[in-house]
Amino acid sequence: MRPRLLALLCVTGSLVSGCGLLPGGHDRHTVTVWLMKDSASQDFLRRFTEDFERTHPDLRLDIRIQQWTGIVDKVRAALRSDAGDTPDVIEVGNTQVPLYVEDGRLADLTLESMRDWGKEDWLRGLAEPGRDGTTQYGVPWYAASRVVIYRKDLFAGAGITDPPKTRAQWLADTEKLNSGGDQGIYLAGQDWYTLAGFVWDEGGELAVRRDYAWHGALDTPAALRGMDFYRRLQALGHGPVDADEEHPPQAGVFAGGEVAQIVAVPGLADSIVRQNPGLKGKLGFFPVPGKAAARPGTVFTGGSDLVVPRNTDDQFAATAVVGALAGAKWDTDLARTMNYVPNKTTLAGAVAGEEGVAAMAAGAAHGRATPNTPEWAAVEADNPIKGYMTRVLRGADPRAEARRAARRITEELTPDLG
Template sequence: MRNRPRRARLLAVVCAAALLLTACGVLPEGGAGRRTVTVWLMKGSTSKEFLRRFTAEFERTHGDLRLDIRIQEWTGIGEKVQAALKQEDEGAPDVIEVGNTQVAQYVDGDGLSDLSLESLRDWGMNDWLPGLAEPGRFGSRQFGVPWYAANRVVIYREDLFAQAGIKEPPQTRDQWLADTERLNSSENQGIYLAGQDWYTLAGFIWDEGGDLATKASAGTWEGSLQTPAALRGMDFYRRLQALGDGPVNADEEHPPQAGEFAKGRVAQIVAVPGLVQAIERANPGLKGKLGFFPVPGPTAAEPCAVFTGGSDLVVPKNTDVRPGATAVVAALAGAKWQKDLARTMSYVPNKTTLASAVAGEKGVAAMAAGAAQGRATPATPQWAAVEADNPIKVYMTKVLTGSDPATEARRASASITRTLAGRAE
């Protein structure tokens, strides 16, 4: 409980006034007696109109609560959240939106409430997207509740596919390779895939049954790029990347792949659908020519297990309005507001059973199909340190330039293991 003597005195005065007003029959609607739930949401996650609709409905149906929604910047948010989780005054948040891969670091600091005590089955936990639910779950305890997701799909030129005689997008990896090779010509490259696009690589590794790192029996984490499954994923990436002219020593932002695609000589890229806006701004001539399909899996039964980005909702342990905070989380994660948010912001809803809400938007529908198989990075607070000086990128470039994959994989895995153990190189 936070120490709020001033607020307690004010509340006592308000309650006394409320009793007098009630006796006179003139208690104003929605006034005294409401407790404030402070909610931190991230800039760009939703719209002002959505927040207006949600706030009005929530306060109407929860007469004892008032919402104070505060928008935060992503830059520096980790340090700000860590400070808020230790805060004991009136300004501390009661609900926080966090990136799905950030939950582990806040759990590690013992600052989050265990939400497993709530009726999670009533919240639809059995249908939650795995790429959002798994990073928020530690053992049998759920600290992060999935809010929304976004993931990579294949953005492609429908006109170039038609010219190559490809009538429909590929549904298997083998067909994808064959179609991409068919799309190559003296004028166009079948795909633009940068050599260090490690998020895309991760999906191929997961499809093969491998992982970037695994948890050992002693509770420590170890890099696992050297496993046969992970090596098969890297081999597919190598074969696909070789069918285009993407740089082998850079990631998808150097140079930005939207700009490369906009030049009009690329048939496909792997990216979030929202990148189409930047492509069409750079080259208006491509409007009406772009389509989407899920990244293909090994078989047509299901698409690739892509990396799922997005946000979870957490409740700080230091909140003194836990029932109100969990009511906000339950509402935002519930079917009504999930559908509203997905349609408003072109996101993937947090449950596989809600995918039909975005069926009319081709890019989002392709995302939703992939998100059903989605995954996230290893759920350890040290993973951010791996990404900061990413040995996976170095490994990928080494393989794409002819080095022995097994040797380089062992070297990269050893680096990951040291970082996850907190040891310097």
């Protein structure tokens, strides 16, 4: 951003940062940063700001808190703007990065990623959506992924001493739990994020890119194996086959008792205990099991990347902020403060003391994101995967339904081929 006099500097959002002049009368450059609501606590932002401004005496931070509702349109407008008050750094959802890359208005951060930021250790589920070909536009910041939340007392009552580490053992334990009168697992029929992990574990994909066009891939043998495992697991409970995990909210179902497991982010445990205080101290967490004990299952990884608009007035200052936020010191601080997964597999030890976050970090190390194309938003808008899952769980032919869903995905991702 352009230099501003002290009288003209101001701060908006939930973080108030100071304004002033450097000794000798030289004014500081202000770097405007857009962060999303609840991504970081005010205490974290205060501590980060104080440290950054101390170590970068020529810069000031203006951190502005944004709402998720309507953020895509707001970011796109900022990226196109020629006004002098546009942001220099923006936090965006990891799967949103392709939307902004398509507009061609993000700065290329490949060199910094390779030279200074240790990109080889980044979580795949955060790094891949931030990349277009060999160019890195989004820098991973933090992640969250699904784990299994379970009732320790119900596991003990069924004679299960240790959480399962393989999918085969998970099925066997869940069947044992289900036969005791409780639901072995509550798994809604349209929880397609969980299905995606099983598909990826089998070597399948939701969609693949061939000859510069995207094609749905749910009808491959590998993807069908993932759906078959989902069907077998979902049958060991009473989850509705025609609804997703939010209809009804699975936290409420679990809090109602007589449910041994759900697949969810660890933070949902707080909601469960608020609704049923009697479950305090009875909940545990383990990574979604994989096909072999040596590796947890693949899971969908959500979270945020940091991007720098091409229209920033000072890309050097903007990348300094990105480097600090995404660097080991403050990234691990954020993870501990907010119960996130750090952006690198090598930093997982920073959250080892929290059972739920540690389980999440183990899964996120093998996490994936949705297909790296801006058109994927159109798939989710009227998601054919959900209908496919419901029809299979009701007994329809999986291959025929997978072909139908794959065609729908292809039509949304590559309309000219539809």
